[in-house]
Amino acid sequence: GQQVMQIPQYQHVQEGEDFTTYCNSSTTLSNIQWYKQRPGGHPVFLIQLVKSGEVKKQKRLTFQFGEAKKNSSLHITATQTTDVGTYFCAALQGAQKLVFGQGTRLTINP
Amino acid sequence: DAGVIQSPRHEVTEMGQEVTLRCKPISGHNSLFWYRQTMMRGLELLIYFNNNVPIDDSGMPEDRFSAKMPNASFSTLKIQPSEPRDSAVYFCASSLANNGLFFGEGSRLTVL
Numbered sequence: 001g002q003q004v005m006q007i008p009q010y011q012h013v014q015e016g017e018d019f020t021t022y023c024n025s026s027t028t029l030s031n032i033q034w035y036k037q038r039p040g041g042h043p044v045f046l047i048q049l050v051k052s053g054e055v056k057k058q059k060r061l062t063f064q065f066g067e068a069k070k071n072s073s074l075h076i077t078a079t080q081t082t083d084v085g086t087y088f089c090a091a092l093q094g095a096q097k098l099v100f101g102q103g104t105r106l107t108i109n110p
Numbered sequence: 111d112a113g114v115i116q117s118p119r120h121e122v123t124e125m126g127q128e129v130t131l132r133c134k135p136i137s138g139h140n141s142l143f144w145y146r147q148t149m150m151r152g153l154e155l156l157i158y159f160n161n162n163v164p165i166d167d168s169g170m171p172e173d174r175f176s177a178k179m180p181n182a183s184f185s186t187l188k189i190q191p192s193e194p195r196d197s198a199v200y201f202c203a204s205s206l207a208n209n210g211l212f213f214g215e216g217s218r219l220t221v222l
Contacts, residue, residue, distance in 0.1 A: 033210060042201060043153070045210035088153065096141060096208060097166055100153040 006101035023089035114214035135204030
């Protein structure tokens with residue numbers, strides 16, 4: 001079945017530095033979703049990308065979907081302590097089955 | 111607006127006991143998902159329902175696990191008998207037309 005691999009598994013940055021997490025698949029994806037989970041919390045839906053080459057922004061967050069629809073990235077500019085958490089990508093396997101990547105855990109040194 | 115509501119938030123039980131986790135999805139959402147999260151295995155999809163009908167239960171670990179959705183506003187995940195390896199956070203999520211999943215706060219299960 002469809003699997004998505006996320007890298008890196010962990011990332012520690014200084015506050016103010018940028019952060020990027022990558023999501024890769026060996027097969028073409030119909031869409032990709034991104035979620036954020038704060039420590040001790042639950043995953044929260046951030047965004048969905050559908051089109052090849054799509055780029056969407058949410059304030060300091062930039063989401064990209066690759067031209068071949070096999071990879072995606074989430075970039076945070078000038079991280080803040082509120083960005084701490086685990087970022088997951090998720091892809092559809094079939095019509096509705098959403099499979100999550102392993103996540104990238106972001107920690108920030110204030 | 112009320113989000114996805116799960117109960118109990120925490121459950122500590124002894125091996126062999128029956129565990130029932132409950133979920134109320136967001137009103138109007140037509141799909142409901144049960145996920146399990148552990149450090150080792152991450153977020154695993156156990157089962158999902160569409161319009162109250164189970165569509166894919168291939169993620170249910172074994173026959174000890176069962177899930178029901180008797181109506182559009184309620185679902186249960188039951189483990190009988192429970193084992194220590196079932197210890198995890200169990201999340202329920204609902205969605206409408208694949209436009210993102212809305213998760214509940216989870217039920218943290220500890221089986222001693």
